[in-house]
Every structure is written in structure tokens, then in C-alpha cells.
Amino acid sequence: MGSRPMGRKPDTEARGSIRFHGRATARSLGLILGLGLAAGILAVSRVPPGTGTLGAHVIIASLPSGELTLDPLGPIVRVAGLTPDGPAGQGTLGIYNQTGRTLRFQLRGVPSTSELDSLLWVEVDDGDRQVFRGNLGEFRSWSEGIVTLDSGTWKRLTVRTWLARLDGWVGRVAQIDIEFRSLPSGGPA
Secondary structure (H helix, E strand, O other): OOOOOOOOOOOHHHHHHHHHHHHHHHHHHHHHHHHHHHHHHHHHHOOOOOOOOOOEEEEEEEOOOOOEEEEOOOEEEEEEEEOOOOOOEEEEEEEEEOOOOOEEEEEEEEEOOOOOOOOEEEEEEOOOOEEEEEEHHHHOOOOOOOEEEOOOOEEEEEEEEEEOOOOOOOOOEEEEEEEEEEOOOOOOO
8 A cells, every 4th residue: 555654654744743833823922811810900000200399298186075976986087198299188186075064175296206396397276266276296295276166066176187388297197096184164284
């Protein structure tokens, strides 16, 4: 039967060559698709560019009081990336007199650090007048402004904070807890 050499199957060389080239093409195609997919994922998931300035992170929070109901209890103002050129942080704190008498009280801030004492400014306003305005170092003392709240009534305090145009605020973090102190009916303690 024919002139084929002994021990050799017909077309074996041709089929092996096709298989080899088919595998190489599939591997190359797989590599190219994998690299393209990886590049696409990296492009989509990259962190967007920032402003280039690391600002201060400030939280002003209310602490519980036995005579007042506070809303919210906890963070009032939360500002990340606060800079002297950026907008002030602002929040509102509702206070409710849950006693059977008119209350007069002062407030103060207790910060977690002294690093922003001369740089961070705080203002508290009760809708009728300014209760406090000054830097964080001054806010450590009881306010000169007194808030009066009749029994069973609500009042809203607006709290604002901003940075002075001084150096030293970059990357600083502070939490300021607002405390309340009731005054005797006669006047400041």
C-alpha cells in the first residue's frame, strides 16, 4: 500500500504543527486580553487627584446633660480637609429644657488636643444673640454668654468653626466636646 515510510502515521507532522501554532495563538491572545483587562481595572479604580493640601479634621460634638435633651447627641459639626481658604464647618444643636423650671446655662468646649488652640475659631449663636466667639483656647473656659431656656421649650444653637490664616493646621485632628453648666437663678457662678 503506498510509499509511506515504515512506522510513520500519515499527516502527523502537519497536525502537530497546527496544534502548536493554535496553542501559541491562544496563549498570546489570552495574554493580550489579560493585560488589557488589568489596565482597564487600574484606570477605573485609581484614586482621583486631590487638592494637594492636607487640611485639618475637626469634629464638634455634644455631651449628655441631665437637665437638657440634646439633638443630636454626638457630632454636630464634622469637617474633613478644613483649610483657612475653605468654607467654615457648621451644624445645629437642638436643646430642650426637660426640667420644671427656667434654666440659665453656659457652655464650653473640651478639645482632645491643644494643637489648634490659637488656629481654630468657634462661634456659637442661639438665634437671638452670640453666645461665644473666639479661638479654641478661649472656648476651653465657660462662655460669658448665657443661654436662657424656659421649662419644656426647645432652642437651636448654631455652631460654626473655621481656621485662622496662620501656619500649623496641616494634618491636625481634633474633637471638641461641648459641655453645659447650669447657673443659679441669681447670676453667673
